[in-house]
Amino acid sequence: MNTWKIRxxxxxxxxxxxxLIRKVLVEMGVPKVGTAYEDKALDDMTQTYTGERQAYFVVEENSKIIGGAGIAPLAGLEKKICELQKMYFLPIARGxxxxxAMIAxxxxxxxxxxxxxxxxxxxxYMENARKLYDKNGFKVIDxxxxxxxxxxxxxxxxxxx
Structure with missing residues (x-):
């Protein structure tokens, strides 16, 4: 039985x-500029994902958020293409x-x-994330x-x- 739930x-x-997002980005050595780290969206993720055709899901375990991911229209190509956004997990959630489950x-x-x-x-250098995307049918483009x-x-x- 799972001790976690996605909601x-x-x-x-x-x-x-x-x-959580900033902690994982720092852990991974991600630049703080030109990445999700500096996104204003992080200040109010609930508000960011209230529009049509978008949602942010969290993984909760023992009343604690241990991961999350969002889906939203891709800016500039909104009609047919969405973007998987801000998918991060604490070490306790990995493996x-x-x-x-979150991608699904x-x-x-x-x-x-x-x-x-x-x-x-x-x-x-986010090799585990890239392997996960690859296993789930995502293909690298140029x-x-x-x-x-x-x-x-x-x-x-x-x-x-």
Whole structure:
């Protein structure tokens, strides 16, 4: 039996999610500029993901947020392509199948909202994340898509839904 559950973010989760994302980014040595670290969206993730065709999901275990991921229209290509965004897990959550479960939840949401493809940006040294995306059918592409503003992310991947 799972001791964790995936659910949509609530306003009272905002501070925990912001701290989790920044903690993981620092752990991974990600630049603080040109990445999710500096996104204003982190200040109020509930508000950020209240629009149409977007959601942010968290993994909760023992009343603590241990991971999360969002799905939203890709800026500039909103009609048909979504972006898997801000998917991060604390060390305690890794290697337990949570990433696969989270991707499945996000892609189900994307399909139900009429998206045809899902896009991801990541960093070359985030090897475990790249392996997870690859195992879930994402393929590396040569060029960035849309307008994410994350100019330090240099690995681009896409999946047909």
């Amino acid at each position: 949509e973010i609530k306003p009272e989760d905002n501070q925990q999610v912001k701290e 337990r199948g949570l990433g696969k 939840r996000c892609l189900e949401f994307a399909k139900n909202n009429g998206f045809e493809k899902c896009y991801i940006e990541t960093l070359p 060029q960035p898509m849309g307008n994410t503003g994350h100019y330090n992310c240099t690995v681009f991947m896409i999946k047909d839904l």
